[in-house]
Amino acid sequence: VGTAESPDPRIEHGLAALLGRDQVLPGTVAEFLHDATEERGIAGWADAIVLPRSADEAAAALAWCYERDVPVVPRGGGTGLAGGAVPCGGVVLSTDRLQAVRSFAPELWRIEVEAGVRTADLRRRARENGLLFPPDPGAAEQSHIGGNIATNAGGPHAFKYGTTGAWVTGIEAVVPPGDVVQVGGVLRKDVAGLDLKRLLIGSEGTLALVTAAWLRLIPAPESAFPVVAFFPDLETGCDAVGSVIGNGVVPAALDYLDEGALRLAARSYPGQVPVGAAFAVLAEADGSEAEAASVRDDLVHVFEGSALAVETDVDRGALWRWRDGVSLAVATARGGKVSEDLEVPVERLADAVRGTVEVGRRHGLTGLSWGHAGDGNLHATFLVARDDTSGQQAARRARAELFAVTRALGGSISGEHGLGLLKREYAEWSRPVAALQRQIKAAFDPKGLLNPGKKLPPDDPGSGPRL
Numbered sequence: 180v181g182t183a184e185s186p187d188p189r190i191e192h193g194l195a196a197l198l199g200r201d202q203v204l205p206g207t208v209a210e211f212l213h214d215a216t217e218e219r220g221i222a223g224w225a226d227a228i229v230l231p232r233s234a235d236e237a238a239a240a241l242a243w244c245y246e247r248d249v250p251v252v253p254r255g256g257g258t259g260l261a262g263g264a265v266p267c268g269g270v271v272l273s274t275d276r277l278q279a280v281r282s283f284a285p286e287l288w289r290i291e292v293e294a295g296v297r298t299a300d301l302r303r304r305a306r307e308n309g310l311l312f313p314p315d316p317g318a319a320e321q322s323h324i325g326g327n328i329a330t331n332a333g334g335p336h337a338f339k340y341g342t343t344g345a346w347v348t349g350i351e352a353v354v355p356p357g358d359v360v361q362v363g364g365v366l367r368k369d370v371a372g373l374d375l376k377r378l379l380i381g382s383e384g385t386l387a388l389v390t391a392a393w394l395r396l397i398p399a400p401e402s403a404f405p406v407v408a409f410f411p412d413l414e415t416g417c418d419a420v421g422s423v424i425g426n427g428v429v430p431a432a433l434d435y436l437d438e439g440a441l442r443l444a445a446r447s448y449p450g451q452v453p454v455g456a457a458f459a460v461l462a463e464a465d466g467s468e469a470e471a472a473s474v475r476d477d478l479v480h481v482f483e484g485s486a487l488a489v490e491t492d493v494d495r496g497a498l499w500r501w502r503d504g505v506s507l508a509v510a511t512a513r514g515g516k517v518s519e520d521l522e523v524p525v526e527r528l529a530d531a532v533r534g535t536v537e538v539g540r541r542h543g544l545t546g547l548s549w550g551h552a553g554d555g556n557l558h559a560t561f562l563v564a565r566d567d568t569s570g571q572q573a574a575r576r577a578r579a580e581l582f583a584v585t586r587a588l589g590g591s592i593s594g595e596h597g598l599g600l601l602k603r604e605y606a607e608w609s610r611p612v613a614a615l616q617r618q619i620k621a622a623f624d625p626k627g628l629l630n631p632g633k634k635l636p637p638d639d640p641g642s643g644p645r646l
């Protein structure tokens with residue numbers, strides 16, 4: 180491979196000779212060199228970008244690279260928040276042109292799609308046929324289903340329906356040194372052999388390039404009713420979340436905004452935020468009309484005891500659009516943000532939310548959070564302008580401390596965005612677990628060429644960049 184300053188033209192030309200000029204772009208095309216961590220100033224470089232039109236073309240490209248020791252970085256919609264699709268040289272293998280719906284059997288509740296189908300398009304296609312593909316990650320208009328599988332993406336409705344992996348019955352993938360394999364398929368159950376499908380889910384492009392998937396759908400719920408509750412403080416709000424769970428109420432989504440996030444997003448809220456609100460819970464009740472109404476009433480009953488206000492007449496579409504915009508509203512407040520996706524046991528949510536604010540304060544930063552309360556999943560955030568060098572340094576120190584706080588609460592440093600490039604130096608594995616992870620990686624990718632430097636325990640922990 181070349182260098183960041185001068186990519187190796189032989190790689191672009193060699194792949195163009197193999198696949199045709201139209202399938203290969205120079206490594207300098209900027210849109211393929213970053214993901215959503217661009218807001219933190221992270222971008223990479225590549226020798227070439229490859230846009231295969233089929234699994235066979237992707238396999239040919241991987242085989243060509245594997246033979247020549249060229250690293251390969253799988254890429255979907257580039258919305259990742261861990262730098263997983265950011266190349267550090269080599270070839271970016273994009274799923275942009277793998278957009279076919281290979282088969283759709285609405286009456287059997289299943290669909291087979293290529294990896295480059297956008298999440299929102301898949302959800303719309305299901306919906307038009309009376310079905311639901313439940314995973315609803317926030318950047319669904321841009322993210323690809325292959326990227327969702329590679330990160331096992333979540334979203335608000337993962338509380339009831341689980342993350343992307345729960346909906347995947349089969350995967351077609353290209354594995355080193357250049358083979359197309361199928362693991363699983365249309366079968367809803369299959370325990371013949373080790374569960375390789377499950378290994379690929381969430382593997383962040385380090386084991387294979389996902390080229391297609393068989394997905395499970397369900398009949399769309401007849402009704403879905405939002406319930407939004409505002410609380411006077413964090414503890415009361417988190418207690419209410421605990422009461423929902425403890426009382427056996429099962430909403431489809433159970434999200435939250437803490438005081439800081441609520442303050443910055445309140446202006447565009449499509450309803451009325453009461454004075455004194457310091458914590459908001461966004462819930463949704465779904466099912467048949469009667470079931471959804473019953474769950475909605477249960478939620479109202481649980482919240483009413485301690486909330487400042489409970490709203491049930493807010494427009495559902497407007498509510499979730501607003502929720503999707505929270506990240507942007509928070510980022511624009513100070514001209515940038517450093518956000519971390521943390522996971523804690525749900526009963527420790529209040530400690531983690533408070534911990535984020537306190538860690539921020541210790542480093543001279545405003546800390547706040549929002550996220551998927553029912554899953555114990557926080558988007559813990561420090562406000563800091565992109566060009567504020569000392570603020571960015573403080574945020575780097577603060578996030579290291581935040582990870583320690585998370586661990587002390589029995590949590591994980593990533594609930595849904597993955598480790599990618601950004602976090603692998605912070606992850607902690609026991610020696611045997613690290614060894615198993617490396618052995619599994621080596622079994623799929625003996626030369627270590629698939630998305631190197633991402634996700635997995637470094638050979639020499641502490642020697643890599645602490646971004």
Ligand SMILES: Cc1cc2nc3c(=O)[nH]c(=O)nc-3n(C[C@H](O)[C@H](O)[C@H](O)COP(=O)(O)OP(=O)(O)OC[C@H]3O[C@@H](n4cnc5c(N)ncnc54)[C@H](O)[C@@H]3O)c2cc1C
Nearest residue numbers: 255256257258259263317323325326327329332333384389
């Ligand atoms: C505004 C916003 C909101 C978001 N909300 C959520 C949310 O609610 N829940 C959530 O989980 N995430 C969320 N994300 C993060 C991101 O959208 C998800 O991680 C998403 O699944 C990434 O998909 P992608 O196609 O963009 O993948 P990319 O960013 O292109 O890649 C992500 C990782 O997957 C690998 N990869 C991509 N495609 C393949 C493939 N075909 N085969 C193998 N590996 C592949 C890449 O190498 C990389 O490591 C959000 C991001 C933004 C910007």
